[in-house]
Amino acid sequence: MKKLLGLVFLMLILVAGTELSSPEPQNNNTLEGTWELVSFNNYDGNNEVTTLPATEGYRQIKMYYNGKVMWTRYVPTDxxxxxxxxxxxxxxxxxxxxxxxxxxxxxxxANENMEWQMELVFDGDKYSQIFTDEEGNRINSENYKRID
Structure with missing residues (x-):
């Protein structure tokens, strides 16, 4: 009986160790995942871009999975x-x-249909969602980094 318990215990350790040491590879070629906002870009229409970092304590997280999106924003002063x-x-x-x-x-x-169409610039572990005007000119963007 002791040998059986020892064998079961050993198997549990091996399985747990395997799961901890070999996570599934992350696919960086997809938007699916969890993202944190790191900065904003403002476009002035003359090819000038001003980048503003997120203020201290400000957090905005977005999660994209299976065709669904969820986001939340925390502003400590608001x-x-x-x-x-x-x-x-x-x-x-x-x-x-x-x-x-x-x-x-x-x-x-929110607009009437609660839909937002944005330009997407995706680069593996970072992406920007760029808001444009009716003529397609860039206005501003939110810039994210992958956190999961």
Whole structure:
């Protein structure tokens, strides 16, 4: 009986060690994953770009999985809640998010169909979602890094 318990214990250690040492490889060729906002770009229309880092304590996290998107924003100096949930479609150069559920503060500024179409610049562990005007001119962007 002691040998059987010892064998079971040894197998559990080996299985646990294997799971810890060999995680599934991360696919950096997809938007699927968890992202943190690191900076903003402002475009002035004359090919000038101003990059602003996120302020200290500010956190915005986005998660993309199985065609769904969820995001939340924390601003330490602001008691207003910002979050949303919905679906997304990403191509090589575009990102479309359609929210189904969102905070009251987000609902106040949302467009009628709660859909946002953005230019997408994707580079493995970082991406930018770029907002454009009606003529396709860049206005500003949110720039993210992969955290999972």
């Amino acid at each position: 008691s207003i809640e910002w979050f949303g949930y919905g679906s997304y479609i990403a191509t090589d150069s575009t990102l479309t998010e359609k929210l189904e559920y969102m905070s009251a503060s987000m609902r106040k500024i």
